[in-house]
Amino acid sequence: MSTKMRAVKVRSRFLRSTRLDTLDEEELLDGFVLHETGEKILARVIDDIQSGAQRAFTWTGAYGSGKSTFALYLTKLLSTKPKYRDGLRPRTKGGAYAFKRLVSKLSGDKKPWLVITIVGEKNNVEDTLRLEFSRVTGLDFSPDTSIIETINATLDFASKKYAGLLVIIDEMGRHLEHASEGSKSLHALQEIAEIFGRSAFPAGFVGLLHQAIHDYLPRTDRLQRQEWEKINGRFTDLLFGLSIEESILLVSSAISGRQPTDEDRDLISLCCGSLGTGRLALNKKMPRHLEGALP
Numbered sequence: 439m440s441t442k443m444r445a446v447k448v449r450s451r452f453l454r455s456t457r458l459d460t461l462d463e464e465e466l467l468d469g470f471v472l473h474e475t476g477e478k479i480l481a482r483v484i485d486d487i488q489s490g491a492q493r494a495f496t497w498t499g500a501y502g503s504g505k506s507t508f509a510l511y512l513t514k515l516l517s518t519k520p521k522y523r524d525g526l527r528p529r530t531k532g533g534a535y536a537f538k539r540l541v542s543k544l545s546g547d548k549k550p551w552l553v554i555t556i557v558g559e560k561n562n563v564e565d566t567l568r569l570e571f572s573r574v575t576g577l578d579f580s581p582d583t584s585i586i587e588t589i590n591a592t593l594d595f596a597s598k599k600y601a602g603l604l605v606i607i608d609e610m611g612r613h614l615e616h617a618s619e620g621s622k623s624l625h626a627l628q629e630i631a632e633i634f635g636r637s638a639f640p641a642g643f644v645g646l647l648h649q650a651i652h653d654y655l656p657r658t659d660r661l662q663r664q665e666w667e668k669i670n671g672r673f674t675d676l677l678f679g680l681s682i683e684e685s686i687l688l689v690s691s692a693i694s695g696r697q698p699t700d701e702d703r704d705l706i707s708l709c710c711g712s713l714g715t716g717r718l719a720l721n722k723k724m725p726r727h728l729e730g731a732l733p
Contacts, residue, residue, distance in 0.1 A: 500648065506608050509608060547601035564585050567605075568585065586633065589629060
């Protein structure tokens with residue numbers, strides 16, 4: 439092991455990718471950074487679902503961009519009773535203010551939301567939705583139960599006990615790959631987007647992807663591409679891409695490195711001074727973030 443490797447300790451949460459069905463609350467908050475990009479995406483989803491402006495979303499971003507971590511944070515935020523939500527306040531600097539802004543967007547309802555989380559697999563998305571909705575609600579949806587009936591029954595169940603309903607599919611691309619390889623329909627996604635969109639009860643859907651929906655389909659199948667383009671039009675795609683500042687902040691939160699020396703500070707000052715007059719030069723916190731990302 440090199441000297442540099444011995445000098446750096448990486449928080450355990452950052453040593454593996456996040457799955458919606460793995461991290462507990464304590465692990466999630468260990469080093470969690472509620473950065474500006476993530477806050478804007480969460481705020482947009484919460485605002486639009488509650489107002490009814492938009493109810494179906496995809497989050498698109500590269501591997502390791504933090505989509506699953508923020509999806510998990512959203513599930514914890516919504517599914518926790520309002521009086522206990524303060525326990526989800528991020529512990530990193532600046533997180534408290536972002537958290538306060540985010541929580542202020544939630545309605546004053548004292549009930550939590552029903553959140554159904556799914557980790558995608560290479561199978562029929564309609565079968566998966568029917569199975570998971572049945573598991574969470576306790577309602578009996580047989581393979582013959584139509585997806586429309588399944589969605590409406592789940593909405594009715596949630597509206598009697600909860601403040602809202604959110605369905606999240608992580609790794610939704612696996613379902614798209616399955617549909618593409620077997621020329622299967624994605625009609626269930628269209629139905630959930632349309633039914634949630636018409637609902638008077640706050641209900642939203644989020645699918646996590648590594649690329650746009652239509653990019654999962656072979657370009658040779660024109661008719662299927664037309665169907666997928668129609669379905670894609672029902673969803674608002676939110677790009678999950680971090681700025682340079684947010685990436686540096688994330689690195690500094692993920693590791694516990696050595697303390698900066700005078701030489702380090704001189705080099706960081708020189709680096710920041712060479713940025714000119716752009717956005718990075720105006721960020722007064724940049725030197726501190728760089729010091730936290732050593733070595």
